[in-house]
Amino acid sequence: MAANRSSDVLVVGGGPAGLATAIALRMKGASVVVADSLTPPIDKACGEGLLPDSLADLAQLGVDLLESDGSAFGGIRFVNHGGAGKENWGTVCSGSFPEGHAFGVRREVLHKRLAERAADVGVESRWGSPVQLREDGDVLVGGERASYGWLVGADGQGSRVRGWAGLERGVESSKRYGFRRHFAVRPWSNSVEVHWSRSGQAYVTPLGTDEVGVAVIVRDSHWRLGDLLREMPTLRARLDGAEAGPERGAVTRTRSFRRVVAGNVALVGDASGSADAITGEGLGVGFRQALVLAGCLVDGDLEGYNRKHPATLRMPQRMARVLLLMDRFPALRDRAIRLLAKEPALFDRLLGVHVGAEPIGRFLTARGLKMMWQLAV
Numbered sequence: 001m002a003a004n005r006s007s008d009v010l011v012v013g014g015g016p017a018g019l020a021t022a023i024a025l026r027m028k029g030a031s032v033v034v035a036d037s038l039t040p041p042i043d044k045a046c047g048e049g050l051l052p053d054s055l056a057d058l059a060q061l062g063v064d065l066l067e068s069d070g071s072a073f074g075g076i077r078f079v080n081h082g083g084a085g086k087e088n089w090g091t092v093c094s095g096s097f098p099e100g101h102a103f104g105v106r107r108e109v110l111h112k113r114l115a116e117r118a119a120d121v122g123v124e125s126r127w128g129s130p131v132q133l134r135e136d137g138d139v140l141v142g143g144e145r146a147s148y149g150w151l152v153g154a155d156g157q158g159s160r161v162r163g164w165a166g167l168e169r170g171v172e173s174s175k176r177y178g179f180r181r182h183f184a185v186r187p188w189s190n191s192v193e194v195h196w197s198r199s200g201q202a203y204v205t206p207l208g209t210d211e212v213g214v215a216v217i218v219r220d221s222h223w224r225l226g227d228l229l230r231e232m233p234t235l236r237a238r239l240d241g242a243e244a245g246p247e248r249g250a251v252t253r254t255r256s257f258r259r260v261v262a263g264n265v266a267l268v269g270d271a272s273g274s275a276d277a278i279t280g281e282g283l284g285v286g287f288r289q290a291l292v293l294a295g296c297l298v299d300g301d302l303e304g305y306n307r308k309h310p311a312t313l314r315m316p317q318r319m320a321r322v323l324l325l326m327d328r329f330p331a332l333r334d335r336a337i338r339l340l341a342k343e344p345a346l347f348d349r350l351l352g353v354h355v356g357a358e359p360i361g362r363f364l365t366a367r368g369l370k371m372m373w374q375l376a377v
C-alpha cells in the first residue's frame with residue numbers, strides 16, 4: 001500500500017481543536033497534516049459563543065475574526081422561568097465581563113477562519129478523508145497509509161483515536177443533550193441570555209445584526225428545542241414566527257480521562273475530556289490545549305502535556321458542577337438568581353473567575369463564605 005508523504009505530526013480531526021493544534025504546531029516549525037472526513041466549512045450543534053479568554057487564545061494562534069463575522073457581547077444574563085416557587089418566575093440578573101468582550105460567531109464562519117489560517121501557515125489539509133486506525137498499528141488517511149512522527153487525536157467526543165491508543169479510562173460525571181437552531185431575529189440584548197426552566201436551559205447568542213443562535217441543553221434525550229421553549233414563554237414570544245434554520249443536535253458531557261497521551265499519541269479538544277456545554281468554554285479549552293500541546297510536542301515532552309492538561313479543564317469543570325446543581329435543584333437556582341439580581345457586582349466577579357481574570361482563591365477568600373451563607377438561608 002502506498003504511503004502518504006510523511007509529516008512530523010498527523011492530526012486526526014479538523015474541527016476547532018484539530019485546526020488550532022495544527023496551526024500552533026506549524027507556528028513552531030513542525031510539518032503537519034490535518035485530516036477530516038468532512039469538508040469545510042464544518043458546522044456543529046454549538047452555542048457559538050467565544051468568551052474573552054477563548055478570544056485571547058484564538059488571537060495567540062493568529063486567527064483574526066472580522067467584526068462582520070458575528071456579534072460582540074458584553075456579559076451574561078440569567079432569566080428564571082420557574083424554579084421552586086412561582087414568586088421567583090421571571091427573575092433576571094446580569095453580569096458583565098471584567099475586561100474585553102465576548103463574540104458570537106456561527107460555527108461555519110469560525111471554521112472557515114481557522115481553516116484559512118491553517119492554510120496560510122502551511123498546514124497540509126486532507127478534507128473529505130476519513131482516518132482509519134488499524135489493529136496492526138497502521139493509520140490510513142483517505143485509504144492511504146500515513147507516515148508520521150506524532151499522532152494527535154482531535155476527533156471529538158466519540159474519539160476513535162482514544163480507544164485505539166488505550167486511553168479510555170476515565171470518569172464521566174454528567175451527560176446531557178444539546179440542540180441548536182438559528183433564528184432570523186434582531187438580537188435584543190448585548191449579553192448571552194441563559195434561560196432556565198425545570199427541564200433545562202436555552203441560551204441565546206447574538207450572531208449578527210439580524211440573527212441569533214438558540215442552543216438548548218436538556219437531561220431527557222427525547223426533548224427537542226421546541227419542547228423546552230414551551231417552558232419559556234417570554235423567549236418563545238421573541239422567536240415566534242421568525243424564520244429558523246435546521247435543528248442540529250449533539251451530546252454534551254463532563255468527563256475526564258486518566259491520561260491523554262500514550263507513546264507518540266496525544267488527545268486534544270473534546271476527545272481529551274470536556275465540561276458540560278452550559279459553561280460555553282469547550283472551544284477555548286481546545287485552543288488552550290492546542291497551545292500547550294504544541295509547546296510540549298516540539299520539545300519532545302508529551303509527558304509534560306499529560307501533566308499540564310488537567311489544568312486546562314479544571315475551571316470549566318468546576319463551573320459545570322455549580323451550574324448543574326442549579327439545573328437539578330430549583331430552590332438553589334431561585335436563591336442563586338435572586339442573590340445575583342440583588343448584587344450585580346457579585347455576578348461580574350463570578351464571570352471574572354469563569355474567564356480566568358480573577359483567581360478563584362482570591363474570590364473565595366473575599367466572598368465565598370458570605371455567598372454560601374446567603375445561598376443557604
Ligand SMILES: Cc1cc2nc3c(=O)[nH]c(=O)nc-3n(C[C@H](O)[C@H](O)[C@H](O)COP(=O)(O)OP(=O)(O)OC[C@H]3O[C@@H](n4cnc5c(N)ncnc54)[C@H](O)[C@@H]3O)c2cc1C
Pocket residue numbers: 012013014015016017018035036037038042044045046047048049050054129130131132154155156157160177178179180215216217250251252268269270271274277280281282283284286
Ligand atoms: C449544544 C452545545 C453547545 C455548545 N456551546 C458552546 C459555546 O457556546 N462555546 C464553546 O466554546 N463551546 C460550546 N460547546 C462545546 C464545543 O462545541 C466543543 O467543545 C467543540 O466542538 C470541540 O471541538 P473539537 O475540535 O474537539 O471536536 P469536534 O468539533 O467534534 O470536531 C471533531 C472533528 O473530527 C472529525 N473526525 C472524527 N472522527 C474522524 C475520523 N475517524 N477521521 C477523520 N475525521 C474525523 C469530525 O468530522 C469533526 O470535524 C457546545 C457544545 C454543545 C453540544
